Amino acid sequence: MKAFDPVQAAIPFFVLAVILEIVLARMGRANARYETRDTAVSLAMGLGSSIAGTLMGGVIFAASLWVWEHRVFTIPMTAVWAWVVLFFAEDLTYYAFHRLSHERRFWWASHVNHHTSTHYNLSTALRQTWTGGVAGTWLLWLPLSFLGFPPAMVAIQKGISLVYQFWIHTEAIKRMPRWFEAVFNTPSHHRVHHARNARYLDANYAGVLIIWDRLFGTFIPETDEEPVRYGTVRNLPSFNLLTNVFHEWIGMARDVARHPRHALGYVFGPPGWSHDGSRDTSHTLKAKWLARTARNGVQGGPGGES
Amino acid sequence: MDKALVIQLAGSAAAVGLLVALSAWARIARPTPPLDAEAARALLAVEFPDDRVDVLWIAADGAGLVARSGERALVAWRKGDGYVARDLPWAAALDAKSANKVVRLETADGVARLALKDGEAWPPPRLLSGEIAA
Numbered sequence: 062m063k064a065f066d067p068v069q070a071a072i073p074f075f076v077l078a079v080i081l082e083i084v085l086a087r088m089g090r091a092n093a094r095y096e097t098r099d100t101a102v103s104l105a106m107g108l109g110s111s112i113a114g115t116l117m118g119g120v121i122f123a124a125s126l127w128v129w130e131h132r133v134f135t136i137p138m139t140a141v142w143a144w145v146v147l148f149f150a151e152d153l154t155y156y157a158f159h160r161l162s163h164e165r166r167f168w169w170a171s172h173v174n175h176h177t178s179t180h181y182n183l184s185t186a187l188r189q190t191w192t193g194g195v196a197g198t199w200l201l202w203l204p205l206s207f208l209g210f211p212p213a214m215v216a217i218q219k220g221i222s223l224v225y226q227f228w229i230h231t232e233a234i235k236r237m238p239r240w241f242e243a244v245f246n247t248p249s250h251h252r253v254h255h256a257r258n259a260r261y262l263d264a265n266y267a268g269v270l271i272i273w274d275r276l277f278g279t280f281i282p283e284t285d286e287e288p289v290r291y292g293t294v295r296n297l298p299s300f301n302l303l304t305n306v307f308h309e310w311i312g313m314a315r316d317v318a319r320h321p322r323h324a325l326g327y328v329f330g331p332p333g334w335s336h337d338g339s340r341d342t343s344h345t346l347k348a349k350w351l352a353r354t355a356r357n358g359v360q361g362g363p364g365g366e367s
Numbered sequence: 368m369d370k371a372l373v374i375q376l377a378g379s380a381a382a383v384g385l386l387v388a389l390s391a392w393a394r395i396a397r398p399t400p401p402l403d404a405e406a407a408r409a410l411l412a413v414e415f416p417d418d419r420v421d422v423l424w425i426a427a428d429g430a431g432l433v434a435r436s437g438e439r440a441l442v443a444w445r446k447g448d449g450y451v452a453r454d455l456p457w458a459a460a461l462d463a464k465s466a467n468k469v470v471r472l473e474t475a476d477g478v479a480r481l482a483l484k485d486g487e488a489w490p491p492p493r494l495l496s497g498e499i500a501a
Contacts, residue, residue, distance in 0.1 A: 069375075072379065072382075076382045076385075076386065079386050080386070080389060083386075083389050083390055083393045083395065084389075084393070086393065086395045087393040087394075087395055093395065094395055094396060094397050094448070095390040095393060095395050095396065096390075096396040096397070096447040096448045096449075097387060097390050097391040097396070098447055099447055100386065100387055100390040101383075101387045104383040104386055104387060105383060107383075108376075108379050108380060108383055111379065112376070115372065179447070179449045184386065184390075290413070292449075295452075295453070296446070296449065296450075296451050296452075297446075297451070298446065298451045298453070298474075298476060298477025298478075299446070299477065300446070300447065308476075312476075349416075349417055350416075353416060353417070
């Protein structure tokens with residue numbers, strides 16, 4: 062029996078939502094910018110990602126099933142409490158995955174292509190990785206099956222989380238009600254996550270609940286004083302699809318080949334790490350930004366509510 | 368291959384084509400007017416916030432710039448409705464090849480192709496003399 066896949070089921074909704082955003086922006090009724098080649102790359106990434114997911118899906122499901130067969134508890138898929146617990150557990154797992162994917166280059170190599178668009182619209186949400194299966198981030202979800210959540214249940218909850226995250230990729234919604242912004246990941250919080258401004262780097266890793274960022278100190282609010290600029294610190298020089306998919310993997314391999322003695326640093330260090338300190342990491346970029354703001358007498362640190 | 372999967376892929380590919388066509392029709396990219404001195408400096412301030420600008424040159428079509436910052440050349444060029452910024456050694460920038468009114472500046476991972484004015488040679492005298500742009 063084939064398990065229900067929320068992402069596959071939501072594809073028609075994704076298409077309609079993108080059409081709506083474009084048409085409303087064209088009519089001047091919504092704040093959205095679309096550049097044709099950028100949109101083409103985002104959507105081609107989405108299509109390629111679903112093909113890559115299909116190819117890897119069997120392996121991932123088989124591994125989950127094997128782990129579940131060695132489970133600690135037996136958790137019924139029909140129990141409401143089980144879904145509630147899984148909602149929080151899966152969302153925390155997503156937070157861990159997402160943070161790892163930004164803070165260590167090996168996993169960043171797979172995730173970076175979600176961030177290479179200099180636009181932030183609903184098509185950006187579909188700009189998904191092709192190499193996530195190879196990067197092995199799916200291993201992070203295996204403990205849930207080991208605890209006893211059936212693999213199908215985990216897959217469904219993972220899909221629900223991804224579907225939730227679609228709508229937050231928009232500039233058309235400025236702020237949600239205060240209580241909602243306090244608890245859930247929102248367009249405003251996620252705009253910060255897609256920013257290339259030094260002030261906003263490495264923040265807001267949430268999937269559905271922003272509480273994890275607030276809890277673990279990675280929350281940064283969007284401020285009107287500094288509008289978000291989207292993309293990566295060094296924006297890609299072309300719209301080439303394959304460059305978008307593989308550039309960080311190639312860069313990493315090149316660095317390892319040139320500096321084999323520092324291979325571990327180039328693979329598992331933070332993005333931008335270099336053995337001679339000649340490149341910038343998020344940490345150094347933020348330090349420089351803080352020094353600039355201190356020099357210029359500007360108030361407000363990266364985590365400051367303003 | 369599973370027939371349902373093929374139908375799904377074909378449908379998704381058609382949807383991608385439709386959405387790309389729609390975004391082209393909508394013409395809602397960011398307005399990117401040609402760079403003038405003020406816009407060029409604003410761009411440099413964003414892309415190279417810690418670097419002073421000694422000399423600035425703007426491409427003839429306003430779609431790129433080269434600035435000297437000590438022994439480095441700061442380069443930015445248009446990509447879509449935004450800009451890509453890179454740096455390279457100043458000497459390498461001066462040695463860049465030009466042909467057909469275009470100078471080609473090679474950076475570590477990209478090439479800036481910047482338009483020269485009619486009869487303008489590379490490097491322009493302004494960059495060589497170190498004159499500060501307005």
